Amino acid sequence: xxxxFDFTVIWDNMAHFMIGRYPSGPIGGVxxxxxxxxxxxxxxxxxxxxxGLMCVSRNRVIKYPILAIVNAVRGMPLLMVIFWMYFLLPAxxxxxxxxxxxxIMALTLFTSAYMSQIVQAGIEGISKGQTEAALxxxxxxxxxxxxIILPQxxxxxxxxxxxxxxxxxxxxxxxxxxxxxxxxxxATQVNNRTMIYPTEIFLFIAVVYFIICFAFTSLSRxxxxxxxxxx
Amino acid sequence: MTIGVAELTYQARQVESYTFKGFEAFTAATLxxxxxxVIITGLVTLYSKKVLSPMGVR
Numbered sequence: 001x002x003x004x005f006d007f008t009v010i011w012d013n014m015a016h017f018m019i020g021r022y023p024s025g026p027i028g029g030v031x032x033x034x035x036x037x038x039x040x041x042x043x044x045x046x047x048x049x050x051x052g053l054m055c056v057s058r059n060r061v062i063k064y065p066i067l068a069i070v071n072a073v074r075g076m077p078l079l080m081v082i083f084w085m086y087f088l089l090p091a092x093x094x095x096x097x098x099x100x101x102x103x104i105m106a107l108t109l110f111t112s113a114y115m116s117q118i119v120q121a122g123i124e125g126i127s128k129g130q131t132e133a134a135l136x137x138x139x140x141x142x143x144x145x146x147x148i149i150l151p152q153x154x155x156x157x158x159x160x161x162x163x164x165x166x167x168x169x170x171x172x173x174x175x176x177x178x179x180x181x182x183x184x185x186x187a188t189q190v191n192n193r194t195m196i197y198p199t200e201i202f203l204f205i206a207v208v209y210f211i212i213c214f215a216f217t218s219l220s221r222x223x224x225x226x227x228x229x230x231x
Numbered sequence: 232m233t234i235g236v237a238e239l240t241y242q243a244r245q246v247e248s249y250t251f252k253g254f255e256a257f258t259a260a261t262l263x264x265x266x267x268x269v270i271i272t273g274l275v276t277l278y279s280k281k282v283l284s285p286m287g288v289r
Binding site: 074 | 254272
């Protein structure tokens, strides 16, 4: 028996890998991975911003509960967060929630917690003089934060954001545990059906994840360059 | 868990499939994970307060 790889299994199932059962069923594969990643990326950007601003709040009633929640979420594996969403969302909503929204909510909560730390560090990285100068011009405290500190801090946060987002794109693969048919789930399906090509299939999805993440990193590097400090 | 290494999450799923008490099993697992991370955070904070700060490390 020769030990060569047979990549025809990839080509035979290409449509399944890319869009799942789309025309005759729900979307899946790379398309669903994109959907999960983009929706939770947008939600967790704003979630992280809001949580981060709450963490640097001077109001103790806001600050300490939020810090406790953020630290609890950061202390949990993502798998646990997904399980909790899987149990809790239907209980809270009173009706069944789609699995994809379970995963989106879990990813949003998890990534927001990490992003809040980045936002917090970015805000603390801006020198005190900026706040003092803004306050001395008569701006309110929240105005100083929103119009002076945050715009400066956000530029410094971009590299850490990108890092977090790339790891979030890869974290969408954990969605397969609750049966969301994204790329990893589709790959296990194809693997179970064909049975003898695990190396080829998982090598292929590794390459796909790499391409997605590399494209995202390149895009953000370009964005970083065009937003760079003008000196 | 996915490749059958019997760590905490795997055991929680085992307990769930033996007893059908998934909620309790995952609560226990989550609490253990949070406890571990809180202990580690606490120890490092203590270290940085007792050892690093007197040395002048920020």
